[in-house]
Amino acid sequence: MRAARVACWVVVFLIAGVTAGAVLLDALSSRSTGPASLSFVFPLAIAMSTGVGVVVATRRRDNPIGWLLLANGFVLALNGLAANYATYGILERPGSLPGAAWAVLFDQSGWPTLFAAFAAIAFVFPDGRLPSPRWRPIALAAMVSFTVFLLLSFLRPGSFKEPFEAVSTPLPRLPEVIFFPPFTIGALGMLASLVAAALAVRTRLRRASGVERSQIKLFAYAAALVPAAVAAGWVEGLLGSGSETVTVIGLVLVVLAIPLAIGAAVLRYRLYEVDRLINRTLVYVALSALLAVTYAAVSLSLGVALGAGSTLPTAAATLAVALAFGALRSRVQMLVDRRFSRARYEGLRRVERYLVELRAGRAAPEATGEVLAEALGDPSLELFFWLPESDEHVDSSGRPARLAPDSQRDLTPVRRGSLRLGAVLHGRALSERPDLLESVIDAAGLAIEIARLRAEVARRLAEVEQSRARIVTAGYEERRRLERDLHDGAQQRLVSIGLALRHVQGQLPAPSRAAGELDAAVAELSKAIEELRELARGVRPARLDDGLGAALRELASRSALRTRVEATEERFEDRLETAAYFVASEALANAAKHAQASQVTVTAARQNGSLLVCIRDDGIGGARPAEGSGLGGMTDRVAALGGSLSVDSPLGQGTVVTVELPCES
């Protein structure tokens, strides 16, 4: 660990020393080894390669890529030093520096070293290992051919190239017959290694997925800048303006981008943004090119038409570009998506179709989650909405949901502007495509917001329904309590008093006046108890404790009408039995009071998961459950329990009251 760190810093100091020497010699020299405007690129390239190399080498010690970057920095510095040393020692002040001939030799023959580090990086990118064991002989052949070519270059026959043609080499020169065959093989081998390095990257990209794919994409993206920069410099040279600005910018970009891309890829820094980076670059490059063509075409054609010197073509061309920008931008984006980001393109198209259907009322906002799952190609995707009031997440029908990311799925929050809308639970694969996820969710923002509002309404409605059911249930509970109180409290007390009176009466001589009055009092008491019992029955018949069937039979036995009961002995939830009982009680009372019926049939049974109670009379019909009437009030209570009550009463054909109360089991 420590040794690696020390080694790293030793290399850095070495590079710094060599670079300083090169820069110093360049400053002392009146001749430059390249164009003056490029002199800063050389130290910049060294600094970038070395800097990124240090970061990678210290953070990923077992990955050789950091060390290869450091080696690249060193080789760059060494080549620079050799060139400047030779220039100064041979041309500026001949004989002033020892071993200048060696510097010339390295300057003229050492250039293959400049490719070696990058070729090696390409072979082992991004994990520091060869793509497969089968690549081992290829890598070995590459190393051998590089070494052979480099060594043979030092022994090359013939004199040095300009401006060092007068210098003689410190090494022996091989005869051409011996030199050329191995040199040619070495050169071809080296070329083949460079191709193999590119193939290694390609092979990996084909096999890679997820993180590795993004790493390679980032590397390839930076590498693609090289031909782009070369082409840009070439175009600039062709135009012959004498300016080198584009060339310099291109070179600087390459020098910055390649080490940075390698470093970011190996360290996995913001790796997931590579797709967006590539996408944006493609869009802006294509857009710039199109606008440039537009500008050139307009200004050229108008220039020809109006003659030189007019400012109109420029103005018109600017206007044309300004007008074209907006229209072109989205088209180019679509085109790039379609060609290079198929998933994103398809996803956005799906969301767009859905939004059109939503506006036309052909699709429901509740389907937003499914549309997202479809658009993102992830059937496991689920959309949840956040309710700020209760600080919880619910599904599209307003049911509370627990959001639990696991080994299969990740959670991504959904926002629209500053508004928190909810969250998406999605497969791990999508986590590696945040650009896709974000753009599709963004596009569906309106639909998600509508769906969230609907879910919130559904949630509130469910809460209201629940509380209504609770109120009705509590009412029934209260009736039961009241009934108990009447029976166990007041009634018992009255019986006790009666017993006490009887006791007193027993102590009086039988045919006395007081005894007679006590008799009358006890009789009154008995009547009071009887009335109390009737009252309690009205509050809640105790027979309900034995089930709906028992209670209905008791009800029937007290009815003034001939009443048949066909009831199941099955038990239901207390509140359902109570509600059904009171409906039947009300319907029987109506039948007796208004229907002029002679016979009533009461049926109670479970049907399709509901308690179904039916009260049918043979009366005159024409009953209408008015607001505020007994049955009207019952309708509300039945609805509160999730059931329904209907009154079918055609004139002259009797009345059928049906109550349906859904039961869970």
Place this chain on the structure above:
Amino acid sequence: MRVVIAEDQALLREGLRRLFEDAGHDVVGAVEDAGRLRSAVVEHEPDLAVVDVRMPPSFTDEGIRAARWIRDDHPDVGVLVLSQHVESAGAVGLVSQGGFGYLLKDRVLNVAEFLEAAERVARGGSALDPQVVASLVGGEPDALAALTDREREVLSLMAEGLTNNAIARRLVLTERTVEGHVRSVLTKLNLPASEDSHRRVLAVIAYLEAADHAR
């Protein structure tokens, strides 16, 4: 007659005790819950246990369960269950086994009839509250269509557990007239004629119950 009383309300319990004692009976135990009732029954082997239906701890049907236990474990002890209202249908089933009574609590205010019923149960007879009988008979328009009003009256009193003699006194008829009505009722309902009033009650109740459930 040796009596055990199980009633959780102290005032009523004392009232009942005095009621029995005033009538010259021996109240050997007055307890407030089903557990103590069982101990008292085991200890005293009384002629009669008067049992409240709702007792601690749950105030639902402790009395009925205790009554069932006495029926099974001490068949010689008569059980008179007192209820605040006509409730568990199970009680009616128990009555048809004899030595069992089921009355509304306020029947105690009609002292003479109450004591008569209590003594009947203690002797192994039956007592079923008139209101229970009314609900059994009242809801039987079809089954009892063949009976005259007087016969239906007699049937109800039979169901309450009354003997011919008691029915005669209640209806202010001669015993012979009552006997005639009884024979007629049993014939019309196709029930076996029996001089044993207890068996007769069973048959009548069983008949009414069966009709009740067929509804």
